[in-house]
Amino acid sequence: MSEEKIIRIDMETTTDHAHVGNDKPILCLGIESSCDETSAAVVDSDKNILGHIIYSQIPEHQKYGGVVPELAARAHILAVDEVIKLALERANKTIDDIDVIAATAGPGLIGGVLIGWMTATGIANATNKPLVAVNHLEGHALVPRLKSSSATDSATNIDVEFPYLLMLASGGHCQILLVHGVGKYEMIGQTLDDSAGEAFDKIAKMLGLGYPGGPIVDSRAKLGNPKRFNFPRPLCDKPGCDFSFSGIKTAARMLLDKTSQDEIDENFINDFCASFQQAIVDCITNRLTNALKDDRVKNAKPKTMVVAGGVAKNSAIRSAMEMLANKNNMLFAAPPMNLCTDNGAMIAWAGIENYKQGNIVHEPVAPRPRWPLTEL
Numbered sequence: 001m002s003e004e005k006i007i008r009i010d011m012e013t014t015t016d017h018a019h020v021g022n023d024k025p026i027l028c029l030g031i032e033s034s035c036d037e038t039s040a041a042v043v044d045s046d047k048n049i050l051g052h053i054i055y056s057q058i059p060e061h062q063k064y065g066g067v068v069p070e071l072a073a074r075a076h077i078l079a080v081d082e083v084i085k086l087a088l089e090r091a092n093k094t095i096d097d098i099d100v101i102a103a104t105a106g107p108g109l110i111g112g113v114l115i116g117w118m119t120a121t122g123i124a125n126a127t128n129k130p131l132v133a134v135n136h137l138e139g140h141a142l143v144p145r146l147k148s149s150s151a152t153d154s155a156t157n158i159d160v161e162f163p164y165l166l167m168l169a170s171g172g173h174c175q176i177l178l179v180h181g182v183g184k185y186e187m188i189g190q191t192l193d194d195s196a197g198e199a200f201d202k203i204a205k206m207l208g209l210g211y212p213g214g215p216i217v218d219s220r221a222k223l224g225n226p227k228r229f230n231f232p233r234p235l236c237d238k239p240g241c242d243f244s245f246s247g248i249k250t251a252a253r254m255l256l257d258k259t260s261q262d263e264i265d266e267n268f269i270n271d272f273c274a275s276f277q278q279a280i281v282d283c284i285t286n287r288l289t290n291a292l293k294d295d296r297v298k299n300a301k302p303k304t305m306v307v308a309g310g311v312a313k314n315s316a317i318r319s320a321m322e323m324l325a326n327k328n329n330m331l332f333a334a335p336p337m338n339l340c341t342d343n344g345a346m347i348a349w350a351g352i353e354n355y356k357q358g359n360i361v362h363e364p365v366a367p368r369p370r371w372p373l374t375e376l
């Protein structure tokens with residue numbers, strides 16, 4: 001694929017972290033291909049993102065209203081080499097400068113994961129460099145530690161230390177975890193049906209707003225009245241930290257079915273999005289409030305409450321969690337917006353954190369479509 005054909009986003013690079021000490025920083029090339037983004041990044045152990053390219057396939061899937069796995073796999077094959085080449089160029093490095101290669105080995109759409117993982121395996125074998133098999137969810141979970149010292153948003157400029165309480169909300173997952181360390185995750189709660197991202201995507205689809213739904217619903221919600229429609233808050237009257245979003249989706253469907261077409265104007269859509277988003281925000285704060293009362297969390301005494309995953313881009317969720325953290329005398333941390341949705345920098349960073357623990361691959365690893373964090 002030629003460079004012009006790549007719909008490319010040159011992500012901001014950050015080179016503001018000075019190196020302390022005599023030992024050279026570790027340089028990692030990270031590759032992500034588990035869903036609809038082909039991405040590569042060069043990141044160093046001083047937390048600098050030297051080169052970062054994300055090729056988003058969203059325009060290719062938009063007309064189908066969601067990711068088509070076979071199309072995604074083909075697009076990854078066409079893009080992956082060029083994306084890696086551009087990330088290295090952008091970082092002003094060659095493959096010889098790289099100390100460690102990392103790639104997503106699951107969970108995700110298996111066609112895409114295979115392409116990124118096999119590419120990384122090939123590069124590591126050809127160059128005789130260590131290889132890290134990164135769990136995509138661990139990429140999301142650890143990236144808040146790759147803080148940007150130049151960030152203007154205070155949540156992205158926190159030194160996130162273990163243990164921390166993590167709300168991991170993406171298109172495929174919705175979990176509350178205690179992060180004790182690299183590879184050490186304790187599940188506090190999880191969704192019994194849809195993920196929060198899926199709920200956003202499905203609501204947007206119902207309203208004919210396009211794909212992916214999260215960012216569209218988020219911006220519509222800013223213009224609407226969150227009190228106009230009373231969507232359910234499933235499980236919120238029950239103890240525990242699990243989520244359920246399918247009831248909100250059904251209520252939304254029923255509301256749309258009983259509303260006549262001419263009532264569905266811009267105001268209706270904005271109020272619908274705002275009311276739906278408020279229900280999601282309330283579920284998240286309710287479940288996190290219960291998590292803070294959970295004995296496992298109380299014993300671990302996490303200092304920081306963290307949100308990560310694509311849904312962490314949502315401004316209402318970020319501010320509700322920040323308020324909850326402050327109320328409980330905790331710090332609040334979130335990745336910068338460009339590191340919430342899938343990206344290569346989070347995989348490179350998780351690669352560095354794992355490499356430092358000696359977690360490298362010694363024999364062939366088969367990529368996994370399912371790979372819970374609790375199985376690391």
Ligand code: KG4
Nearest residue numbers: 170171172197214215218310311314341342
């Ligand atoms: O983490 P991610 O890029 O992919 C997975 O690993 O699944 O998350 C994608 C999800 C999509 O469901 C998308 O709609 C959602 O993140 N998302 C948002 C926002 N931006 C992306 N959800 C709510 N508000 C947003 N601003």
Ligand code: ZN
Nearest residue numbers: 140170341342
């Ligand atoms: Zn993801």
